[in-house]
Amino acid sequence: MKITSARVIVTCPGRNFVTLKIETDQGVHGIGDGTLNGRELSVVSYLEDHVIPCLIGMDPRRVEDIWQYLYRGAYWRRGPVTMRAIAAVDVALWDIKAKMAGMPLYQLLGGRSRDGIMVYGHANGADIDRTVAAVATYIDMGYKAIRAQSGVPGVEKAYGVSGGTLHYEPADADLPTVTGWDTRKALNHVPQLFARLRDTFGFDYHLLHDAHHRYTPQEAANLGKMLEPYQLFWLEDATPAENQEAFRLIRQHTVTPLAVGEIFNSIWDAKDLIQNQLIDYIRATIVGAGGLTHLRRIADLAGLYQIRTGCHGATDLSPVTLGTALHFDTWVPNFGIQEYMRHTEETDAVFPHDYHYKDGYLFCSEQPGHGVDIDEELAAKYPYQRAYLPVARLADGQLWNW
Incomplete structure (x- = not known):
């Protein structure tokens, strides 16, 4: 079993979401979420430019090995962008694995x-x-x-x-x-x-x-x-x-x-x-x-x-x-x-x-x-819109923790 394609879908049905869809040579696909609030496109780039090229041809059943490959293999570990990209892949692979097993994810x-x-x-x-x-x-x-x-x-x-x-x-x-x-x-x-x-x-x-x-x-x-x-x-x-x-x-x-x-x-x-x-x-x-x-x-x-x-x-x-x-x-x-x-x-x-x-x-x-999918045709009707989280300032103007 091999990963044949993976693509990122960005949609904004009221707010931005970053979704990764992984497809296999056995016709089974998995969906993962890589949304980083207010910094969504950074994860899109990480996935498209650095992760997806490595996934093609891999066995999607090797969930642990792929996780270690993306975490240890990158050398630059942790951080919100890296870990959300890894999460998107990981959840999509668990989705595939549970579908192949014919059972809801919690059973696995x-x-x-x-x-x-x-x-x-x-x-x-x-x-x-x-x-x-x-x-x-x-x-x-x-x-x-x-x-x-x-x-x-x-x-x-x-x-x-x-x-x-x-x-x-x-x-x-x-x-x-x-x-x-x-x-x-x-x-x-x-x-x-x-x-x-x-x-x-x-x-x-x-x-x-x-x-x-x-x-x-x-x-x-x-x-x-x-x-x-x-x-x-x-x-x-x-x-x-x-x-x-x-x-x-x-x-x-x-x-x-x-x-x-x-x-x-x-x-x-x-x-x-x-x-x-x-x-x-x-x-x-x-x-x-x-x-x-x-x-x-x-x-x-x-x-x-x-x-x-x-x-x-x-x-x-x-x-x-x-x-x-x-x-x-x-x-x-x-x-x-x-x-x-x-x-x-x-x-x-x-x-x-x-x-x-x-x-x-x-x-x-x-x-x-995991029981969640994405309607890609409908998603395309809601294009990305840049949106930031607020900041907080004290009465004297000093920036504070939002």
């Missing part, structure tokens, strides 16, 4: 560890009242877990507050828009939000909050301590994690569970956090961390330390990654939760799939493979 990984995948949605509002109303909407839809974000008085375009309720696309302009930030105001406001949510809805629902790398370790520890009475499921991205030791200070001062990792590219980004038990949830993604082959290794390491998975699942990941993640979630023994931001109707049409939501859970496809 080892079978079910659970029946459904608990997901959380994004509730947000310009102020606390509107966030409370948005949380109520998700509860009415059956969600057991909801991420809550609110506008902060005096902060222009606060993170996580969108114009809609179910669809949120932060890469929203041809050049980066500027948003504001004020840590002092946020520290005063966020605990008020969760006090109100618990007073309104009680403690039967899981509540999550994304700090989006905005706080220093000491500030994050302060926030975590103030949020303890409200029993958050997790506080996400409390501080930038390039310095993994930063989480030690947070851990020393709060028992609020900590989650991080959506921008991680490899096990090395998470190794110290996991081995030192400085986090509770690892949020690395299939597309960001080199595909299923590598994410399984991260999850296995985390499992040794009772750390659970909580894969990133925003709309910058195509239905290909979400569908594949659900197979991973169905199998992985140390599963925690899956983020679920719903795609637009246009995106769902471009990427036919049969995973489905019911009463707070997602259920993966039972088709052979």
Whole structure:
């Protein structure tokens, strides 16, 4: 069995996606996602100029060997562009392998560890009242877990507050828009939000909050301590994690569970956090961390330390990654939760799939493979449109972490 062709498909049904399609001499094809939000064409070039020429003639069943070839063989390891290109190949190969075996992907990984995948949605509002109303909407839809974000008085375009309720696309302009930030105001406001949510809805629902790398370790520890009475499921991205030791200070001062990792590219980004038990949830993604082959290794390491998975699942990941993640979630023994931001109707049409939501859970496809494909004719109707993520600045103009 040999790979006969591979091509990259770029489409923008509301936002840009990079899809790799690998075809074989036995008529079986596989689909992988290589989307890098705001930097999509860098992955396209990496795939077309440096990866695809090497794939032609290879045996697609040798998933591990091809992963090592693309990782070790390049010499220049890791990084968001490289690892997303590897992920696109890896997921397409797993898709082919599962189709050849005639079974859904989770069966190849080892079978079910659970029946459904608990997901959380994004509730947000310009102020606390509107966030409370948005949380109520998700509860009415059956969600057991909801991420809550609110506008902060005096902060222009606060993170996580969108114009809609179910669809949120932060890469929203041809050049980066500027948003504001004020840590002092946020520290005063966020605990008020969760006090109100618990007073309104009680403690039967899981509540999550994304700090989006905005706080220093000491500030994050302060926030975590103030949020303890409200029993958050997790506080996400409390501080930038390039310095993994930063989480030690947070851990020393709060028992609020900590989650991080959506921008991680490899096990090395998470190794110290996991081995030192400085986090509770690892949020690395299939597309960001080199595909299923590598994410399984991260999850296995985390499992040794009772750390659970909580894969990133925003709309910058195509239905290909979400569908594949659900197979991973169905199998992985140390599963925690899956983020679920719903795609637009246009995106769902471009990427036919049969995973489905019911009463707070997602259920993966039972088709052979990962169960997601691409309608190339429809995809061609949505050409690439350059779009950047915003930047954040403090009141004095200093650039901050968006």
